[in-house]
Amino acid sequence: MLVGKPRPTPAMPMCSTGSVIHGGLTELERYQLDVQGFVVRRAALSQGEVRRLHLEIDALGLPPAAGSIQSQRFTGLLEAGGLLRDLMDDDAVVDVVRELCGPHVRLDHAYGIVMAPGTSGLGLHGGAMPFDPAQYYVVDRSGIHTGLMVVQWAVSDHPVGGGGFCCVPGSHKAAFEMPDEIDLDHEMVHEVPLAPGDLVVFVEALTHGTLPWTAPHERRSVLYKYSPGPSSWSNRPPCRPAVLAELTDRQRRLCAPPSVAEHPVV
Numbered sequence: 001m002l003v004g005k006p007r008p009t010p011a012m013p014m015c016s017t018g019s020v021i022h023g024g025l026t027e028l029e030r031y032q033l034d035v036q037g038f039v040v041r042r043a044a045l046s047q048g049e050v051r052r053l054h055l056e057i058d059a060l061g062l063p064p065a066a067g068s069i070q071s072q073r074f075t076g077l078l079e080a081g082g083l084l085r086d087l088m089d090d091d092a093v094v095d096v097v098r099e100l101c102g103p104h105v106r107l108d109h110a111y112g113i114v115m116a117p118g119t120s121g122l123g124l125h126g127g128a129m130p131f132d133p134a135q136y137y138v139v140d141r142s143g144i145h146t147g148l149m150v151v152q153w154a155v156s157d158h159p160v161g162g163g164g165f166c167c168v169p170g171s172h173k174a175a176f177e178m179p180d181e182i183d184l185d186h187e188m189v190h191e192v193p194l195a196p197g198d199l200v201v202f203v204e205a206l207t208h209g210t211l212p213w214t215a216p217h218e219r220r221s222v223l224y225k226y227s228p229g230p231s232s233w234s235n236r237p238p239c240r241p242a243v244l245a246e247l248t249d250r251q252r253r254l255c256a257p258p259s260v261a262e263h264p265v266v
Contacts, residue, residue, distance in 0.1 A: 024095035034139060037172035037206035038192065044092040045153065045197035049083060053155045056082045057112065057220060065116045065218070069210075072119065077110045077222060078239035078255075081246070084112075088224050089250050093151045094265070096201055097226045100146050103264045104229025107238045107254045108148065113210075115219035121163065121210025123184060128205045129177045134233045137172045137205040148204035148225060148233050154194035155220035162215030165192045165200060171207035184211055204233075232258040 025033065033039045045053075060080060065072045077084040087093075088107050097105050115121065128137060136147040158164040168188050171178065182188055191211060192200055202208060204225070213219045227233060238255050239247075247255065256263040 022091045022095075024099050030144070033201065033203075034144060036169040037137075038167060038169070038200055038202035038208075040192065040194065040198060040200045041092060042195070043197050044090075044199045047197065050155060050196045052083050053153075053222070054220070056080060056084050057114070057155065062114060065114045065119060067119050069122050072113055072115050072121070074112045074114065075110070077112060077224075078247075079243055084222065085247075085251070087151075087153060087222065089248075089254055089265070092199065093201070093224075094250075097149065097151070098265060100144055100149050100203070101226050101228045102145070104262060105226050105254070105265055106229055106232075106256055106258065106263075108225045108227040108232060109234040109236065109238055110222070110224045112222045113219065115164070115210075115213040117213060117216055117218070120212045124168070124178070124182065124189070124207050124209040126171075126204055127178055127207040128172050128174045132205070134227070134231060135204040137203050145228075146203045146205065147231055148227050150202050150204060150223055150225050152200050152202070152221055152223045154196055154198045154200075155222060156217060157196055157215070158192075158194040158219065158221075159215055160191070160193045162193070162219075163191070163211040163213040164219055164221070165194070165208065166190060166211045167192065167202065167206050167208040169206075172203050172205040174207075178207055184209055226254075227258070229256070229263065230258055230260045 029039045060074065062074050134147050138145045152165060166189050169190055194200060237257065244252055244255060250265055253263045253265050
């Protein structure tokens with residue numbers, strides 16, 4: 001496989017003024033999400049907040065990242081507190097997750113990724129076929145509905161050709177299973193460059209993966225995954241019970257166990 005090969009990248013949305021987009025999806029973002037399965041919001045975090053995240057990750061004392069995905073992932077974001085916790089319902093995304101997962105949306109699970117230069121990531125996974133009730137993507141007259149969606153925040157720079165998040169745009173609506181010959185090096189796979197403080201929203205039904213990390217610095221990202229209220233992908237709660245008392249009211253509702261009971265996130 002040719003590592004770090006430049007790939008064409010779909011246009012990334014910004015509002016017309018170039019300022020940070022908060023609130024629900026704009027008309028342009030909704031169209032892009034439906035067409036390509038992901039959308040990027042630029043500069044969702046200030047550079048001061050990015051520095052805070054680096055300090056909070058440093059404070060976790062993580063072991064050095066190696067080649068395996070297990071060595072690159074870390075959990076305990078809500079337990080850590082600070083910005084690692086508060087990103088779960090940040091103003092840049094809370095209305096988006098409500099729109100895509102419904103008013104009773106819940107945080108299903110969260111984790112971070114640290115990749116050292118020269119380490120490999122995760123192969124392509126997800127996809128609309130075969131149908132998965134925990135990761136579906138459906139559109140009807142009432143809007144977009146998804147069984148699992150992801151907000152990934154870039155803590156470090158993800159430059160063009162550096163690796164990291166990639167996907168097959170539009171695959172969240174595929175009617176056929178992905179052929180075996182499509183791998184991370186296939187021309188259909190698009191790298192999604194991100195600057196520190198950017199975020200990418202994507203639906204889990206999108207075929208996606210992690211390209212080998214070829215940039216000279218460490219890759220750092222944090223991911224928060226959300227489900228509709230009655231649904232759960234993970235078999236574990238998003239945080240330990242003792243942590244619930246430290247959360248805000250809205251955060252506690254986001255961490256509710258899956259059920260049809262009403263726990264609207266407002």
